[in-house]
Amino acid sequence: MIRHLFTLIWNRKRSNFLLMAEILLSFFVLFVVSVLLVNNYYNYRQPMGFRSDNVWEFNINAGQDTVARRAKLRLLVQELQATPGVVAITGTSSNTPFSFSTMNTDEYRYQGKPVGGYTDRYDADDDMVKVLGLNVVDGRWFDRRDDAAGRRFPVIINQAFAERMFGNEAAVGKVLTNEKKDEEWHVVGVVEAYRSGSDFAANEPAIFHRKVLQDTSRFVQQQVPELLVRVQPGSGAVLEQQLVRKIKSVTKGWSANVNTLEENRRDKMKFLVTPLAALGLVGLFLIINVALGLFGVLWYNISQRKAEIGLRRALGATGNGISGQFLGEMLVVTTLGVLGGLVLAVQFPLLGVFGVASQIYVQAMVLATVLIFVLTAICALQPSRIAAGIQPAVSLREE
Amino acid sequence: MNSTTAPNNRFASPEIGLTTAPATAMLKLTDIEKVYQTKTIETVALNRVNLTINKGEFVSIMGPSGCGKSTLLSIMGLLDEPSSGQVEIAGRPVTAYSDKELAHLRNQKIGFVFQSYHLINDLSVLDNVELPLLYRSSVSGKERRQRAHAALDKVGLSARTNHFPSQLSGGQRQRVAIARALAGNPELILADEPTGNLDSVMGEEIMDLLMGLNRHDGVTIVMVTHDEQQALKTERVIRFFDGSQVS
Numbered sequence: 007m008i009r010h011l012f013t014l015i016w017n018r019k020r021s022n023f024l025l026m027a028e029i030l031l032s033f034f035v036l037f038v039v040s041v042l043l044v045n046n047y048y049n050y051r052q053p054m055g056f057r058s059d060n061v062w063e064f065n066i067n068a069g070q071d072t073v074a075r076r077a078k079l080r081l082l083v084q085e086l087q088a089t090p091g092v093v094a095i096t097g098t099s100s101n102t103p104f105s106f107s108t109m110n111t112d113e114y115r116y117q118g119k120p121v122g123g124y125t126d127r128y129d130a131d132d133d134m135v136k137v138l139g140l141n142v143v144d145g146r147w148f149d150r151r152d153d154a155a156g157r158r159f160p161v162i163i164n165q166a167f168a169e170r171m172f173g174n175e176a177a178v179g180k181v182l183t184n185e186k187k188d189e190e191w192h193v194v195g196v197v198e199a200y201r202s203g204s205d206f207a208a209n210e211p212a213i214f215h216r217k218v219l220q221d222t223s224r225f226v227q228q229q230v231p232e233l234l235v236r237v238q239p240g241s242g243a244v245l246e247q248q249l250v251r252k253i254k255s256v257t258k259g260w261s262a263n264v265n266t267l268e269e270n271r272r273d274k275m276k277f278l279v280t281p282l283a284a285l286g287l288v289g290l291f292l293i294i295n296v297a298l299g300l301f302g303v304l305w306y307n308i309s310q311r312k313a314e315i316g317l318r319r320a321l322g323a324t325g326n327g328i329s330g331q332f333l334g335e336m337l338v339v340t341t342l343g344v345l346g347g348l349v350l351a352v353q354f355p356l357l358g359v360f361g362v363a364s365q366i367y368v369q370a371m372v373l374a375t376v377l378i379f380v381l382t383a384i385c386a387l388q389p390s391r392i393a394a395g396i397q398p399a400v401s402l403r404e405e
Numbered sequence: 406m407n408s409t410t411a412p413n414n415r416f417a418s419p420e421i422g423l424t425t426a427p428a429t430a431m432l433k434l435t436d437i438e439k440v441y442q443t444k445t446i447e448t449v450a451l452n453r454v455n456l457t458i459n460k461g462e463f464v465s466i467m468g469p470s471g472c473g474k475s476t477l478l479s480i481m482g483l484l485d486e487p488s489s490g491q492v493e494i495a496g497r498p499v500t501a502y503s504d505k506e507l508a509h510l511r512n513q514k515i516g517f518v519f520q521s522y523h524l525i526n527d528l529s530v531l532d533n534v535e536l537p538l539l540y541r542s543s544v545s546g547k548e549r550r551q552r553a554h555a556a557l558d559k560v561g562l563s564a565r566t567n568h569f570p571s572q573l574s575g576g577q578r579q580r581v582a583i584a585r586a587l588a589g590n591p592e593l594i595l596a597d598e599p600t601g602n603l604d605s606v607m608g609e610e611i612m613d614l615l616m617g618l619n620r621h622d623g624v625t626i627v628m629v630t631h632d633e634q635q636a637l638k639t640e641r642v643i644r645f646f647d648g649s650q651v652s
Binding site: 007009010013014017018313314316317318319320321322323324325326327397398399402403 | 523
């Protein structure tokens with residue numbers, strides 16, 4: 007019977023061509039949406055590499071006050087640190103977790119070889135490991151030993167960087183250079199991951215440069231670093247007011263905005279999910295249109311083939327057999343359309359269109375294939391049932 | 406269907422069929438009535454028809470248009486249900502047969518030839534002839550081909566196997582339809598005005614073919630026709646008028 011269905015579809019290839027083209031395009035749209043969905047889901051399942059709970063971000067604005075910033079900052083940190091409820095404080099660059107700020111570069115080389123692609127760069131001090139609960143898997147985090155590092159600056163990388171740059175070799179102890187070889191960085195530790203962009207951020211190479219918190223001269227344009235403060239669980243508005251008051255009293259005029267990292271995380275999530283949801287809705291409407299189109303074509307097909315249905319019933323087909331045949335024909339047409347779509351889809355990993363892992367494309371192909379088969383089967387079900395209910399004597403007389 | 410007799414001997418397996426039928430009657434209709442009912446009108450298409458077709462007979466059914474000939478043929482071919490009465494095929498009442506059992510019976514025992522051929526235009530001659538065998542799971546693809554070739558050979562169309570129906574004349578199309586009916590090796594062929602769309606020469610050829618099948622292969626044939634000359638060539642002529650059998 008399968009051979010018979012293929013023969014029938016092949017002999018009707020002209021009338022089935024548009025249907026196949028429609029299925030091919032639908033598959034393609036589903037594939038692209040699936041790549042995005044699977045990729046985001048895959049990223050979502052990856053470890054973040056840090057803990058954002060009970061961490062507050064203080065965005066401090068020193069305004070026009072340029073006098074003794076370093077000393078004021080040192081004092082401020084001491085005062086904040088001494089406040090009951092505060093566990094640890096770290097200063098970092100503006101690309102804090104879940105912020106809309108990024109810093110990346112492709113300058114790192116090892117024995118002349120680049121890491122490939124861009125590396126996210128972060129400024130960190132010795133206490134960031136405590137504040138963000140970073141998971142050091144090899145070597146160590148920054149500490150006072152790095153004060154005497156000289157020109158070979160200490161850096162810490164994540165595993166994605168280590169794997170891409172050094173493969174299976176140990177990363178700790180390796181020395182990175184820039185392209186001109188006039189700067190050197192000494193890898194002192196490796197963290198598991200640091201996906202600070204969002205829950206959907208890919209686990210891309212990341213590197214941490216040591217910046218001593220109190221040394222404002224080492225931050226860009228003498229900016230005051232962002233302060234991340236880990237507080238005791240359950241700390242709330244009272245502690246927040248205390249800390250803001252201390253900032254104002256110690257610095258005499260600096261202001262501060264406070265957000266929790268969890269709030270930032272939710273905001274970033276909304277920002278990313280909104281366009282994805284919009285894209286999903288557009289895709290959904292497209293698929294509904296395609297489904298209605300398929301439904302209409304099948305309905306028309308059946309009304310045009312009533313005599314054939316009657317004949318097949320006369321020759322021994324059961325009602326269910328007729329239903330199965332129409333369903334089967336639709337699945338054969340779908341198979342041919344999907345095969346065409348797969349030929350196009352395979353180009354994506356070959357050309358690296360979205361820059362995601364090959365397995366993401368494969369999973370998206372499987373997902374899109376399953377979805378398109380389910381869609382066409384649902385569309386074919388009702389018309390096929392109608393075909394099964396056609397009375398053979400009536401349909402044979404109609405011609 | 407209305408019946409007081411429950412079926413007691415159904416097919417044991419798809420290929421066994423009604424091999425234990427003792428009667429010589431191939432087809433027996435008892436008190437068959439067919440009424441088409443709408444909200445306002447009730448039309449009696451068949452009125453208490455009692456008819457027996459014996460094995461090996463070649464019977465023609467005649468009557469004016471609208472007298473119920475085709476309805477009768479549909480009921481004989483198990484394509485339609487009577488409003489009341491009983492249909493027996495080879496001694497077995499089929500009144501309460503399920504859709505699956507009726508389909509099986511049609512496939513195994515009955516061949517159909519229609520006035521308008523009812524060939525599938527998108528299938529080759531060979532594929533069209535294979536169709537009834539497609540619904541027999543026990544027949545392999547190879548055997549299907551062989552039997553289809555043999556049936557086409559019998560109707561003199563073995564040179565046209567790869568042609569499509571649109572490439573054939575009316576007479577050739579009807580030969581393909583007969584070959585399709587033969588491929589299933591049926592005991593009964595129901596022909597609904599098989600020469601109705603053909604000129605007299607081609608009509609004669611088709612009649613000769615059907616008569617040959619009846620005489621040499623023992624196939625029981627029931628033919629609906631408007632042509633008196635052709636009807637007279639058959640063993641028995643049954644005449645209908647306004648849904649009733651008049652002779």
